[in-house]
Amino acid sequence: MSHLKILFLIFIMVSSSIAQASWEANRMPYQTLVPEGAYSLLENQRQAFVEGKLPKIADAVIKSVPIEESGEKIVDIRTLPTPRIAMMPDPKTPSGPPDCNAGSPESSMVRGTVYKKLEAMVDELDKLAPTFGFQKGQVAIRVYEGLRSLETQREVFDDKVREIQAAHPEFTHETCIEEASKWVSPVKNNVPAHSTGAAIDIRLYDLHTNTYIDMGKFGVIWGENPHAPTFSEGLTPEQRHHRTFLLMAAASVGLVNYPFEWWHFSTGDRYAAYWLKHQKAVYGSVVLPSKL
Numbered sequence: 489m490s491h492l493k494i495l496f497l498i499f500i501m502v503s504s505s506i507a508q509a510s511w512e513a514n515r516m517p518y519q520t521l522v523p524e525g526a527y528s529l530l531e532n533q534r535q536a537f538v539e540g541k542l543p544k545i546a547d548a549v550i551k552s553v554p555i556e557e558s559g560e561k562i563v564d565i566r567t568l569p570t571p572r573i574a575m576m577p578d579p580k581t582p583s584g585p586p587d588c589n590a591g592s593p594e595s596s597m598v599r600g601t602v603y604k605k606l607e608a609m610v611d612e613l614d615k616l617a618p619t620f621g622f623q624k625g626q627v628a629i630r631v632y633e634g635l636r637s638l639e640t641q642r643e644v645f646d647d648k649v650r651e652i653q654a655a656h657p658e659f660t661h662e663t664c665i666e667e668a669s670k671w672v673s674p675v676k677n678n679v680p681a682h683s684t685g686a687a688i689d690i691r692l693y694d695l696h697t698n699t700y701i702d703m704g705k706f707g708v709i710w711g712e713n714p715h716a717p718t719f720s721e722g723l724t725p726e727q728r729h730h731r732t733f734l735l736m737a738a739a740s741v742g743l744v745n746y747p748f749e750w751w752h753f754s755t756g757d758r759y760a761a762y763w764l765k766h767q768k769a770v771y772g773s774v775v776l777p778s779k780l
């Protein structure tokens with residue numbers, strides 16, 4: 489075989505493996521494994537990402553969803569311990585390393601419905617486990633953060649704006665705010681999702697190996713993260729496979745992903761209402777007692 493022919497064959501092999509490793513080139517797999525609504529939600533989000541049409545968490549189209557507070561109670565994940573749903577370990581200081589939880593007193597709190605959905609999600613993880621290379625009972629949910637006070641929200645947002653400004657001195661302040669709003673919800677003229685108790689940041693944990701299941705870099709408060717968007721390119725096939733596992737289990741129980749962050753899910757807030765075509769959101773900001 490000529491050298492040219494060999495080069496051509498290598499080119500075909502490499503380009504076809506790149507195509508397989510791309511969200512852009514393929515519809516979501518495993519359509520028959522999840523309810524129709526869950527599949528179409530994920531596929532619509534993937535398409536919106538590919539077309540650059542994903543709404544950010546504080547875009548006008550999201551903020552225009554009316555909120556009718558249901559008054560639903562918040563629950564504390566720490567008081568409902570199960571091996572399958574637990575907080576990540578406590579950090580020494582708030583916003584410590586990405587392998588620990590967010591570290592605020594309210595981080596373990598969520599609306600009751602969010603907790604019920606996490607319980608249902610454990611069953612979905614078990615159902616889907618064999619398809620994704622795991623056994624029933626092997627995969628657990630570890631929580632980074634649920635509820636976040638408006639004070640903490642403001643600090644996290646301001647930190648992100650400062651980080652972006654430092655990395656991009658050429659950006660105007662407005663551009664930095666716009667860019668930061670992709671990753672962290674602003675407090676001004678907005679109801680941040682985490683302040684409602686309806687949003688939760690989670691990772692999947694392998695109880696057999698005692699490690700987090702690899703889905704690419706977690707978090708956006710420890711520097712820039714090009715792999716934060718759920719459908720970002722440049723992931724390994726395994727990371728993509730694991731993200732698909734997480735997305736399918738969550739979507740099956742009505743948890744809506746924020747596709748700028750693969751770990752962020754919500755229900756009943758404006759962002760979830762937008763994607764599920766609900767007329768209204770049912771959770772506004774939770775007013776926390778001054779001392780928890």
Ligand SMILES: [Zn+2]
Nearest residue numbers: 687688689752
């Ligand atoms: Zn989040």
